[in-house]
Amino acid sequence: MTRVHIQDLSIRFGNHEVIKGLDLDVHGGEFLVLLGPSGCGKSTLLHTIAGLNPVSGGSIHIGERDATHAEPSQRGVGMVFQSYALYPTMTVKENLAFPLKMARMPKAELEKRVAAAAEMLQLGPLLDRRPGQLSGGQRQRVAIGRAVVREAKVLLLDEPLSNLDAKLRTDLRRELKTLHGRLGNTMIYVTHDQVEAMTLATRIVVMHQGVIQQIGTPAEVYEKPKNLRVAGFVGSPAINRIEGRVGEGGLFVSPALTLPLPTALASRPQGEALTLAVRPENLRLGAGQPFAAEIQLVEPLGNQHVVWMSSAGTTVSAVLPGQPAVEDGARVAFGFDAAKALWFDADGERIEA
Template sequence: MSELQLTDVRKSYGGLEVIKGVDLDIKSGEFVVFVGPSGCGKSTLLRMIAGLEEITSGDLTIDDLRMNDVDPSRRGIAMVFQSYALYPHMTVRENMGFALRFAGVPKPEIEKRVTEAANILELGALLDRKPKQLSGGQRQRVAIGRAIVRHPKIFLFDEPLSNLDAELRVHMRIEIARLHKQLAATIVYVTHDQVEAMTLADKIVVLRAGVVEQIGSPLELYDDPANLFVAGFIGSPKMNFLKGVIENAHEQLHVRLPDYGEATIPVSLAGAVPGTTVTIGIRPEHFNEQGPASLDLTVDMLEHLGGETFAYARHGNGEVVVIETKNGRGLKSGDSIVARFDPACALVFDESGKRLR
């Protein structure tokens, strides 16, 4: 497999810059996921790698060879789109081998590659069927097989699971993870679904408005987000954010939470200035019965998931706080609760959204 590097890559449409200086190194065999909200530029960036969009400035290299002006067909890249785009009149075998026939690959070699890909994707029994006879997941596997037979240097996936139902998405995530392990392939994958990103990626690139907010492994981004945006985007249910003010009492810094009955949370921050407005971030699973910090809340609703329950609660008319609880079966809407947590688990962000440490 191959390495890919982006150096200060930018994309503009007239006077509108949509990709704003992306630097990224992708190692051979890595599974890298671009994630972010709609309109953040992730699909545009993927299409620039594929050669379907021109690079306005900066450099794209594959195995140290500059690819900016290389035709898409010569980049050694195969792309799997959101739409399966299968030919309805062709069988699975014919769909998978079409690009090779078009390229003039000998028939025995085409048959060999199609058979190999079908075995990898468990499509052997379906090779003589047409797309209308297949389920959504099977069609997506055919689309992936069409990419595999080309023996590409790099696979590009553009939201390939978004047309599938929830259960099938989970199954196909497992299939793609297994495929990556089996092929040891370099994969660049685009999704707006952060759960998909967390479960598939070796490395996640979080994008917002054409800017890379943070790059890291799934757990690095989850445990140590660089800013408020990443903290809120990575994790499901999302992190709770509580508005507060830094105060100094008895030589101890703490954050006072006016919207939560003047509750206070002790913090340890270098260079913190009393009177500064901040945001406290606490994940739902960090609430526990023994934590020294606490919030007095009233339960709005409960989400029972069997082994765990998420309580949606608030103080007065304040923002909803999501709490993961193991004893949620004993709760009901309207109950008053004391939500405890360890202040060491709380993250602090300044007014600009930057993480304070």
């Protein structure tokens, strides 16, 4: 299994440094997901690993080889682009076979590989069709198949599901995970969809403006975000943020609520700015809860609903099971389990509480 080792990598377009001194060790056989907002440099990083962008500084090793300046075809990587990039005049079978033909593979071996990829991606009945005669999901499966036939040790995928509708995305997401289980190769997968990241990744890399914010398992990134950027980017609806200060007597004081600080924070200097953050699914509503709010909007989602509330000017959301039993404009009481709260300092770094 092939590891990808990136050291002190920078990538510049003119004066614009898109990737800044990035270190990343992709383990052999892992499903690594690059997650981050639009423009943070995900595609740039992926294209650079594939050899499609010149490197401004640092190095990239693929397996034991220094691939920093290697030709794309010499890197042993396969790439699936966001746009399918299929050849419109070729059939599915010819599309799958094309990279192998270019590599002058003997016909028998070529046929075997194409048949195996077609079976794995359930393309058998479609082999004689042209891309124009396929649905979006089928086209994307062909694009993945074309990367798979080469049996690349490292597969790079740039938002391969982003053009598909919700149902197909979910189906293909499962297929991709199964495919990875069967191939056992190293996958580096770019997305800005955090559900995809959470469900597919062995580890997630959260990026912001060309800098890695955190690398961790989906659970680590979700439950122990390193800073407010990560906390805010992972999870939907976004984590609730309540700005306040350290008050007298070990209290956290904000316009929306006042509560005792956890023991680990109780000795922090009075007046220090802190942010309390709570995931929407950790909020409770109902009589007996300590804080007051007014409901602004209720969004039913079938199996659950989101309640958007305002508490002294701070917007707070709660995700609750089942159908809504509250109405817009109503006064409610809300609360949460203090053990589930996250705390951040004035620089947005999480404080272990």
